[in-house]
Amino acid sequence: MRNARTIDxxxxxxxxxxxxxxxAPCGASAATRAVATEGGDLNGVRQGGVVVFRGxxxxxxxxxxxxxxxxxxxxxxVGVRAxxxxxxxxxxxxxxxxxxxxxxMDEDCLHLNVYMPAAAFDGGKPVPVMVWIHGGSFRSSxxxxxxxxxxALVHKGVAVVTINYRLGxxxxxxxxxxxxxxxxxxxxxNYSLMxxxxxxxxxxxxxxxxxGDPARVTIFGQSAxxxxxxxxxxxxxxxxxxxxAIAQSGSSRIEGDRPLRxxxxxxxxxxxxxLRMAAAMGIENGADAARRLRALPVADLLAxxxxxxPNSMNPVVDGRLLPDSISTLFRRGRQNPVPxxxxxxxxxxxxxxPYPFTLEDILAGATDPAQARAAYPGFTDGALKSAWFTxxxxxxxxxxxxxxxxxxxxxxxxxxxxxxxxARRDKVSGAAHSDDEPYVFNDLHMRxxxxxxxxxxxADWRMARLVSDYWVNFAKRGDPNGVGLPHWPRYDSKTDLxxxxxxxxxxxxxxxxxxLRFHDRRYDSALR
Numbered sequence: 001m002r003n004a005r006t007i008d009x010x011x012x013x014x015x016x017x018x019x020x021x022x023x024a025p026c027g028a029s030a031a032t033r034a035v036a037t038e039g040g041d042l043n044g045v046r047q048g049g050v051v052v053f054r055g056x057x058x059x060x061x062x063x064x065x066x067x068x069x070x071x072x073x074x075x076x077x078v079g080v081r082a083x084x085x086x087x088x089x090x091x092x093x094x095x096x097x098x099x100x101x102x103x104x105m106d107e108d109c110l111h112l113n114v115y116m117p118a119a120a121f122d123g124g125k126p127v128p129v130m131v132w133i134h135g136g137s138f139r140s141s142x143x144x145x146x147x148x149x150x151x152a153l154v155h156k157g158v159a160v161v162t163i164n165y166r167l168g169x170x171x172x173x174x175x176x177x178x179x180x181x182x183x184x185x186x187x188x189x190n191y192s193l194m195x196x197x198x199x200x201x202x203x204x205x206x207x208x209x210x211x212g213d214p215a216r217v218t219i220f221g222q223s224a225x226x227x228x229x230x231x232x233x234x235x236x237x238x239x240x241x242x243x244x245a246i247a248q249s250g251s252s253r254i255e256g257d258r259p260l261r262x263x264x265x266x267x268x269x270x271x272x273x274x275l276r277m278a279a280a281m282g283i284e285n286g287a288d289a290a291r292r293l294r295a296l297p298v299a300d301l302l303a304x305x306x307x308x309x310p311n312s313m314n315p316v317v318d319g320r321l322l323p324d325s326i327s328t329l330f331r332r333g334r335q336n337p338v339p340x341x342x343x344x345x346x347x348x349x350x351x352x353x354p355y356p357f358t359l360e361d362i363l364a365g366a367t368d369p370a371q372a373r374a375a376y377p378g379f380t381d382g383a384l385k386s387a388w389f390t391x392x393x394x395x396x397x398x399x400x401x402x403x404x405x406x407x408x409x410x411x412x413x414x415x416x417x418x419x420x421x422x423a424r425r426d427k428v429s430g431a432a433h434s435d436d437e438p439y440v441f442n443d444l445h446m447r448x449x450x451x452x453x454x455x456x457x458x459a460d461w462r463m464a465r466l467v468s469d470y471w472v473n474f475a476k477r478g479d480p481n482g483v484g485l486p487h488w489p490r491y492d493s494k495t496d497l498x499x500x501x502x503x504x505x506x507x508x509x510x511x512x513x514x515x516l517r518f519h520d521r522r523y524d525s526a527l528r
Contacts, residue, residue: 031082032121037206040077044114045084050154051121053114053210054144055087058202059195061108062166067294068178070187071110071198087111089142090167093302099145099448107170107298112163112199113144115154120211128216128475129159129207131200131242135223135249135434138192138313139168139305147447156442156472159212161203165195168305170298172313174260175274177289189260189270190322193235193315196228200241218244218475222437224312226250226342230401231315233336234329235322244478246471247342248436251314252397254522255366256325260318270316277304327400331527333407339478340405343415343498344394346511347430349386359385367522375518391512396519399510403493413480414491416511418502419463423454436501442468467501 029045037056044053059071066072088106097105120127132150134141143162144150150160165171171192179188187194204214219242221229226247232238233245261271275285281300283292315322329335352362359381363372376384395416402412417436420428421444438446442464444456454460470480470488480488486505489497498510510516 029084031084034080035209037209038076038202039074041080042083043080046118048151049118050151051114051116051118051210052149053083053116054085055111056083056114057087057110058112058163059110059198061106062110062170062191062195063107065294067107067170068173068191069182070191070194086113086142086144086146087164089145090164091170091298091302092136092140092167093306094140097140099148100142103142103145109164109166110195110198111143112161112202113149114207114210114212115150115160115162116210116212117154117157117159120159122211124211126208126211126213127157127159128218129161129203129212129214130471130475131203131217131219132160132162133165133196133219133221133225133228134162135221135225136167138171138224138227141167145448147445148449150441150443152442153440153468153472156468158472158475159207159210161199161207161212163196163199165192165199167192168313169277169301171195172270172316173274173277174270174316175278175285175289175293176271177278177285178274178293179271181290187318187321189318190315192313193228193231193321196232197235197238197241200232200238204241215243216475217242218246220246220248220440220471220475221250222248222434222440223250224314227312227314230326230342230397231322233338233340233401234326234334235336236334237321239336242336242338244339244474245336245341246474247340247398247401248440249344249348249394249433250342250398250401251393252326252330252401254327254392254396254519254526256317256327256526257314257322258316260316280304327397327523328527330401330404330407331523333404335401335404335408337408337410339411339474340402341413341415341474341480342398342402343417343501344390344398345431345433345435346390346416346418346502347428347435348390348394348433350429350432352386352389357385359388362389376515387512387515391515391519395510395512396516396523399491399498399516400520400523402491405491406493411479412491413474413488414498414510415488415501416498417467418500421451421454421460422457424451427453436467439464439467439501440471463501466505 029047032044034041044051057074086103088104088109089100090109143164174189207214219229226249229245229247230250258267259269261269283289362385402414405412418431438444438449444450473482474480488499489507497507500508
């Protein structure tokens with residue numbers, strides 16, 4: 001067993017290595033000059049060649065009478081405020097809360113954080129901006145927290161903006177009483193999506209004052225963040241707010257998306273869900289229902305949602321903000337015409353590994369089990385369950401959406417991330433859902449992302465450098481390719497090539513190609 005002195009030396013060496021490899025903030029920080037924003041003047045801090053502004057309010061508190069209303073403008077503050085600490089994270093329950101120690105949780109959570117290269121902030125050439133949309137099934141997580149900040153990515157010559165948005169039923173909720181009490185033209189239901197659009201509009205109006213280029217904004221996100229990216233690609237109101245998009249483990253349902261109200265396939269409408277929740281709280285659909293709903297304690301809303309299977313709370317088709325299903329809008333060529341990069345990990349089924357789901361549970365009534373078995377010959381039901389989950393929710397949607405980019409004459413790139421840290425290769429089934437994040441951020445010490453039982457090796461760090469270079473090149477030039485990187489061909493449904501980001505980086509035919517073509521036919525049938 002190592003003694004205390006050995007442990008202290010090891011910790012010291014790790015700290016030095018972290019500062020060297022990922023350019024993390026080391027040493028004392030100093031205040032910046034004041035920056036004028038629409039919400040008031042702000043001072044940030046300088047940390048290791050990066051200028052950081054934390055906890056910037058981009059919309060007013062969505063609480064009280066503004067709960068379940070579109071985001072509202074902030075009130076301008078008098079004087080100069082120190083933007084040196086994170087704002088509150090949005091109300092949620094679950095494991096993610098442990099990551100936010102010392103940060104309050106509150107409905108007043110519509111904040112963002114700006115990370116800018118010091119040279120750009122000090123008057124140098126404006127840099128491209130990458131806006132990170134966090135994952136968490138639209139139920140949990142936050143834009144940033146200590147130990148998971150994007151310093152290493154910023155040192156590659158881009159600005160990074162991380163955002164909070166409303167979560168759970170505070171971010172996705174509808175009820176007839178709320179609609180009746182609102183102005184006739186007010187958007188309903190998709191509050192998390194409205195928040196993301198409000199944050200992107202803030203970036204357009206304000207980022208130049210920090211040294212960012214509002215004409216070169218790339219949105220990128222993973223899981224629910226990836227779904228957000230594919231949704232924003234389909235939202236007319238988001239047009240012009242970004243010039244590139246990266247969806248990591250995003251999705252678009254073959255069967256279409258959930259509706260705000262009324263029948264649509266086998267999905268329960270969001271209003272029906274809201275009526276059921278209100279009834280469980282003892283609130284009938286009467287004249288005072290809207291007031292009583294807005295007066296519900298946040299703890300009661302969280303407790304209600306905590307009883308459910310933790311499925312994702314994706315944006316819904318409301319006919320206005322999201323006019324139709326994402327798949328339909330892409331098939332009709334109505335997506336935002338910007339370069340698009342998307343892909344998955346090879347073990348997305350890690351999401352369902354802890355749960356005793358059957359094959360029938362995964363098929364969810366959308367496909368007959370016999371048809372699924374015929375499409376995946378030789379698979380046991382256990383293997384089919386994992387493969388179907390990965391292909392139906394992640395691999396097939398990424399390939400479908402990218403294939404539709406030809407309709408708007410924009411380039412696309414497809415990847416599969418299969419790299420596993422050297423220390424874990426005999427312990428896991430592949431690269432799990434979200435395992436790509438520390439590589440994208442070029443930081444293998446990101447708290448909450450990097451596995452605790454894996455000490456990064458030089459090969460692991462090389463992979464992080466390569467993956468983050470692809471992402472940064474895309475943000476800078478609309479193309480992930482660059483000097484020193486294996487060539488990544490554009491995605492074309494005719495050649496059908498994907499970049500394998502594994503122990504070997506090479507352009508190959510996607511895994512389970514015959515099964516993916518089976519899902520192609522399902523898309524074609526659903527979108528006739």
